[in-house]
Amino acid sequence: MQLGSIFLLALLEGLASASVLALTACGLSLVFGIMRVVNVAHGEFFMLGAVLAWFTASLIPGPPALAFAVALVVCPLIVGAIAALADMLVLKRLNYEPEATIVATIGLLYILQQGALTVFGPNALPVPAPVDFRFQFPGFGYSGYKIAVIVAAVLLLLGLWLILTRTRIGLVMRATQIDRATARAFGINVDRVYAGVFAMGAGLAAIAAVLIVPIQQAHYLMGADPLLLSFSVVIIGGLGSLRGTVVAALLIGMVDQMIPIFMPVVFPAYGAWFTPTLAKIMATLVVALVLVFRPQGLFGKRAA
């Protein structure tokens, strides 16, 4: 492949993965930012969104685009409802005590995973893409759907930003984040805000999953990877900072995609001892070290 083609491919792959990652990680970041809850089950909400998308697509006859559009609306709602239920039944009763909620969400992770296996089975479940065309670039072909995903994710992120900054819902959420007690004193139903935020976080993961599922398949064990990547993104971006999260998602998504594409070009020994697995080890350690030495993230301001 020509260097130009390689660069274009890396750019497209990086953007596609970064955009979906940004959506998923924003969900995690939102929940942490407002509720101070680390949701270990976040990856399972992602998985649930994907599996439900398959289920919706298999129920609705007609063109794939119609089923997909329905899935894009319905799945996040269902997943959000499940999340809100989990919040009211479990997290609220724990008074959002950080360590107890971590343990509880680990439990939730197992329950959701087992539920998906029991109900939907162990197979990888494919969903047809709503649009089916390919771009033929010099040296490689590229899925038109992936480009559609990038556009859709950017629009969704814009929508999220508008909700958070321009609507009453966003105002209430920010007020609750800043001071729970005062918000309550001003007549805000904090319980409802928390349930709503938790549902919204899970819903964002579910939307990301519906977008990704025509590219990857739905599978009951698919939640681990988005969870770890979202963790990394949220840490690099600074815990709870949405802007940092988006920037970090872009960075991590791009780097993650570009290393295997460019390393063999610039470093011929790549693949011999410097394998992608070694790259992953180093990336994981970098995330850990950022949290140790720069807990506010690479883009966050140090908290007062």
Add this chain to the structure above:
Amino acid sequence: MRDKRSLILHLAVLAALLAALPLLSAYHVTNVAKIMVLAVYAMGYNIAFGYTGLLSLGHAMFFAAGLYAAGMGISLFGLSAVGALVLGPVAGGLAATLVGLLALRTAGVAFMIVTLMFAQAGYLTILYFVRYTRGDEGIVIARATRAIGSVDLSADTPRYLLAFGIFALALLLNLALVRSPFGRIMVAMRENEARSRMLGYNPYTVKLTALAVSGVYAGAAGAAYAVLFGYVGASLASVQYSILPLLYVLLGGAGTVLGPFLGALLMFYLIDYASSATSAYLFIVGAALILLVLFAPKGILGTLRERHARWLP
């Protein structure tokens, strides 16, 4: 009086475990041997989490350090079983110290994520060295090497006895540790870090020491696992093995000496029973975690201690 009573209780538990050996069927002998090994691991976890308040999601790395030090030591470097059992805790303690030096600069949620990330890196490292470790497939420790002198450790009775020996040693040391002045400092660190700092204790060194001891326990359990059960594989270093001891400790009672063993025993048989009755045993694990934090956050022995037996260590 209080000390004597608790000592008697722990000795009685040990005596009961020894007396159970001839009564148990072959299946349960192996199970209880494994439970005792896992309980050593959970005791180590408890020293960090239950007593010192360090919620780690990376202990699988310390367990795996012992497991692989013993397994690789035997299979690649011709180490003896005894040598492996000594090397394991050293490796576990070393891994915990190294992780602790960095991770203990953080606290709470960040500490949890940092340990999780380090353990993930450790897991990937095992996969990276697939030429030696056989990665996810793992390796079998040759049966001939699993022996002390002429005693075959892969036979039911010697295996049980050695597991018992390691467990008894770990339990009594744990008891001594929590009664020692240092044990009280650990608890003080958990309860009120600012205050213990004012009393002149450096939280960083106290926590690091506790984590290192915790790692020694985990490493010892890992080495015992390799030697006694003959298998070393990457799945034993996965995040699931960081969650297991947490589950055991929560169930049995965090901050109690016997809690980890009780939790391991109950959870092992709960899963064993559930997996033959239903294919949904993961559901049971999940539900147990949630129900415990909701309704019995102190676990069985912690609740017992609160209500009836305040002397329980």
Add this chain to the structure above:
Amino acid sequence: MTNKLIAPTRRTVLTGMAAGGALLATGLTPRFAQAQSSEPIRLGFQLHRTGIGAAYGRWYERTATAALKVVNDAGGINGRPVEILFEDDGTDPARGAEVFGKLATQSNCDLVFGALFSHVVIGTAPRAAELKVPYLVCSEGHHVASGMLNRWTLQPGITDVKSQVQGMAPFVTQNLGKKIAMIFPDFAFGHDHRDYFSAAVAAQGGEVIAQIAIPPTETTFTRYFPQIPAETEVIYHVMVGPAVLTFVKELGEFYGTGARPQLFGFMDSLEAVDIASPGLEFLDGSHFWEAHPRYKQADASEAETTYRAAVGVDDNGAAANDPADVATYSHMFSTWETLFIIKAAMEASGYQGAADRQKFVEALEAMTDFAEGNEHPQGAKTFNGKTHQTFGIQSISKVEGGKLVRVHQTTLADGQYPDEVDYTTQSF
């Protein structure tokens, strides 16, 4: 049907008679056999019902259950009825060893079989040797024949990966191309492919010009494809796990409408996956290795028809009652065939109960050939008692119009390699 099943060597049969004093081998009347004991023979089955192997597990269960019915309808083993006890191992090696112990000592199974995933096999095998209970695996890993395991662990029902790879390499170099790029998962299974296939290709005068290892946790793959050299004539891919469909689709998208090398894949990539899934159209014209052709071939044997009907698989390799439920057809036959081998070895050894487990292993080690037929629908096999490994024929199929059509079949000789171990010299 028993007489054409196996040919134990005369020596072992005689030894068996002298040692055991009981002549309960093939050919005795069921009535006589029943007089000995009518207790059912209990076979344990280590089942991947949950965990990463679950897609395989349910088909393993269905196939073994179907074979069990055939065995019992024909009078059981040694005139005794046979039971299979399935126990979930979560596709986890530690749990696998526990389940083995449970089946062997708690449920009093005579032996245990059925495990597929290599790490479960390797994690369980030491326990089999400790308990001295036969462990018959259905895994296609090279772990048995490599000498890593023990006298009690055997793989009589399915060919190992080293033999498979060696058998099909000549087809690749002679028909598809000599410059090959390999894409494989960066863990033990993938490394086996890398090592054995590279060696086999070199022996054929071909060359593996790129070895692209992909980390096992990966879920998208496009970024690895630029590493495929431009002069590549054949891409050999062996990805496994739930993400494989993504892999195959992305490979299709990557080449798009442009010229692409020949594709040669390992069927594991598409086990339990419908080849007519959206996005897989580009596979048309590519080749796959299959142990057992998923689509019923025009020249299928009568045994093949019988086998499909018994397990409940249609001509397209999906469940007879649900065309969307695609089987793990290239692997699951091993549980069927292993059950019939158990029957043959139990009958050859005059197996009565737990005390005869060693005689059972010896009788199995003495077997050499399995003829194609109802007991072995996948085809004829030779069994090497020293390495505990079976060697069968392999098929290479081409995707034509959304179906796999066999274009080549290897011979038994193609897959042979020198012994790496002699388990019969090890003590029990």
